[in-house]
Amino acid sequence: MHVLLLNPNTRADLTDELVALVAPSFQDTGVAVRGATAPFGADYIASEQTYLIAAHAVLDAWHAHVQQHGRPLAVLVACFGDPGVWALREVAGVPVMGLAEAAMREAEAIGPFAIVTGGAAWGPMLERLARGLRLHGEQTPRGLMAVHTVAASGGALRAAPDQALAELSSACVDVVAAQAHRARSLDAVILGGAALGGWARRLAPVPSVPVIDSVEAGARWLRRVAVA
Known part of the structure; x- marks a missing residue:
């Protein structure tokens, strides 16, 4: 088996x-x-x-x-x-x-969530995927509220891990802070990317919300x- x-x-x-x-x-x-x-x-x-x-x-x-x-x-x-x-x-x-659906469904069970990942093209692509799964914040109060992409793709982030970890940690903190000023604050953040598997536990702590590793x-x- x-x-x-x-x-x-x-x-x-x-x-x-x-x-x-x-x-x-x-x-x-x-x-x-x-x-x-x-x-x-x-x-x-x-x-x-x-x-x-x-x-x-x-x-x-x-x-x-x-x-x-x-x-x-x-x-x-x-x-x-x-x-x-x-x-x-x-x-x-x-x-x-x-990986994306697994992580988004796990996050939805916690509450409104955001995604942090690498590569600017992924922003609209992930918004579209969330809508197709009916997991977007426009469709459900516990859905995707924001996608924060850093410029480098996951592959490039993987090639420079120390710099990438600092950049991704800042991105997670930033997306939580930005959403806190809106109607619905975040209950979780997803760190998305096959190349970033296992990295969520290596990020600097994000105040008040869990970070879900998409591979995990x-x-x-x-x-x-x-x-x-």
């Missing part, structure tokens, strides 16, 4: 790191965590064009994995933006989730659906 962590980015080293982050959740369960990497596309998705290509690559990676290893118990699409998730749900016959949220979902 196994679960699949499917990386829509083409970096196999990132796939290995993500599997290493998720695998401890399955210790002593008898369920293995296998990784699969997109066979084509961008090394790190950061635009509408690379997102669209990644959705196609997700389906190719799925079919190749099933041919080699059989059907998993569930699939976590390891991109904060969830390319190909709906198409994969249509064909997979097993539970499928993306995905791992929690994967364990819930795969291990009865």
